[in-house]
Amino acid sequence: MAEEYMTAYHFTKCDKGSREEYINLPVDHGVISMTTGYPLLNANDHRYEGENKNIRGYCSCKVIGQCRPLTPKVWESTAKKHLIEGAPALTENSKLKCMYGGTISFCDPPADVQKKMQEQEDAEKKAQELQEAQENSNSSYMGEDGMGVSMDSDTGEWEDNDRTGTGHADFVKESLKKMIGMGLAPKPEEMTGDYCVATVGANVFGNVSAGVGVIYDRKGNIYDLGEVSVGRGLSLGRVQISAGEGNVPVLKNNSSSEKYIDAISGVSVGIDQSNGLQVGISGTLPRGPESSEIKLSVPSIGVNGSLREVVCIGNLYEKTNYENVIPSDR
Incomplete structure (x- = not known):
């Protein structure tokens, strides 16, 4: 099975810490994941201190109380074949040692984050369905409060089509950003x-x-x-x-x-x-x-x-x- 390469915003945990945290990458290495769209990590992304820190801490520590990771060494168990900006890429099996005795590894997001991710995915799916319904409809009319109602050309059923939905709002936002930038x-x-x-x-x-x-x-x-x-x-x-x-x-x-x-x-x-x-x-x-x-x-x-x-x-x-x-x- 092919190794999965890790990117910024993946969650990590420490076996001495009390909660999961995502890993940060303020300055990327110029390589983006085709799956997530986020920059890939390498073995040198182990800093806790400084403006460009990667490790965010894991709340409380079983050894020293408040978690303040001490991670001077690079990640271990990295990719054997692929280098990113001169250092091995990180995979789901990579480990990072903390000098206080903890081992940091990649993990699934916590339950509350997974719930928000699912809600966002459902909202995006609904927005896509509404957009496809509008594009495939034979006829439509605008109703009250900016709501449109459209008829599906296959089923003949009327469906709500909210012009203030996710897709529309993102289009307006990106268009305004471009105009401001120009x-x-x-x-x-x-x-x-x-x-x-x-x-x-x-x-x-x-x-x-x-x-x-x-x-x-x-x-x-x-x-x-x-x-x-x-x-x-x-x-x-x-x-x-x-x-x-x-x-x-x-x-x-x-x-x-x-x-x-x-x-x-x-x-x-x-x-x-x-x-x-x-x-x-x-x-x-x-x-x-x-x-x-x-x-x-x-x-x-x-x-x-x-x-x-x-x-x-x-x-x-x-x-x-x-x-x-x-x-x-x-």
Whole structure:
């Protein structure tokens, strides 16, 4: 049987310690596992002290009390054939000796972490199923609260399709990160307002239009936006695009992320005037006016009244993948 090579974030245990811990690799060796996507470890990844430490400790020690591993020597029982950056690769059979008498080895994640891993796997599977159902459906329509309902082309059954699901949120988050990285959108901490907003709308009939968009705030929270507006003026095209910033007077720079979500999310009514530069004010029902926006908007001139719904779908700074399943108290 082929040996399994170990990567960062695999869990380890010490026979003198009281709990499992994952192994860290702050600076990788340039070799990534095709199975997990994480960097492979080598025999030199045995440090406990310093900024680039690998071993995190195992809570309490049967020998010295509080665990402070002393691991000056390299890993033993390493791969016989494969070197990574000049040192043998680690396998599931590798061992690391602690000078206090303990032996460190690789192990399965603890039960609470395995539960979180399973929950994440189930969520990703459900998101994939919903995406496939949407792609294979013959017809669909959007329902209340951003929920879509689609018909499976094989079974003829209707299925829920949440546009705020995992796949959608990840797509929006990665798209925003790319735009920020390219300088097309400001970093959250560099905003001059409380949030940035961008919308795309289209005339439905007469002076009624419908649109969708995205908002992200100074705390990195991301929101889906949907709105219906009635305008009076001149529309120079069937599609209107606007982008700009908004301010919420009740928020301060030291407001928590939760306060931002509470202030920005929800159903609101608003009015704005556009002449290339769009200025508007809106209020979340039933509390009243609480935000103002200044946007570049083309191609329309006039006054609009709108009904908007905003739903928080995630955060730019959320950890993803395996790190999500590591308890915060570790």
